[in-house]
Amino acid sequence: MEIVICGSMAFAKEMLEIKQKLEEQNHIVIVPTNTDKYANGTIDAENKWEKIELDVISAYFKKIKKTDAILIINKDKDNIKNYVGGNGLIEMAFAHVLDKKVFLLNPIPQMSYSDEIEAMKPIVLNNDLSKIQ
Secondary structure, three states: OEEEEEOOHHHHHHHHHHHHHHHHOOOEEEOOOOHHHHHOOOOOOOOHHHHHHOOHHHHHHHHHHHOOEEEEOOOOEOOEOOOOOHHHHHHHHHHHHOOOEEEEOOOOOOOOOHHHHHHOOOEEOOOOHHHOO
């Protein structure tokens, strides 16, 4: 299966670790641009200018369109358990309307848009990557 990994760049190290594990299970995996730089600290914060310059939202839509599924890395952030940020929500919506599988690494967070996440019927993995099929 070809999978796009999505989530906050605060989880860049986890994205690379999960990418490696999924590739060991014979999946083809795409991670965001510059994930390695976020993971090693070369870049330490997302900023809107980079998102604009790299046209991150459109670029990721195109990647999602070409793949089978997305995996949202939703871990604890900003005192929110299993955080899903703005970009993650947008990417989930893209995948949903394109009839792609939507996987959440952890359960749906309690946030102002939890109902919207739940309505997209993501497959919750409970941190078990072997459930991706």
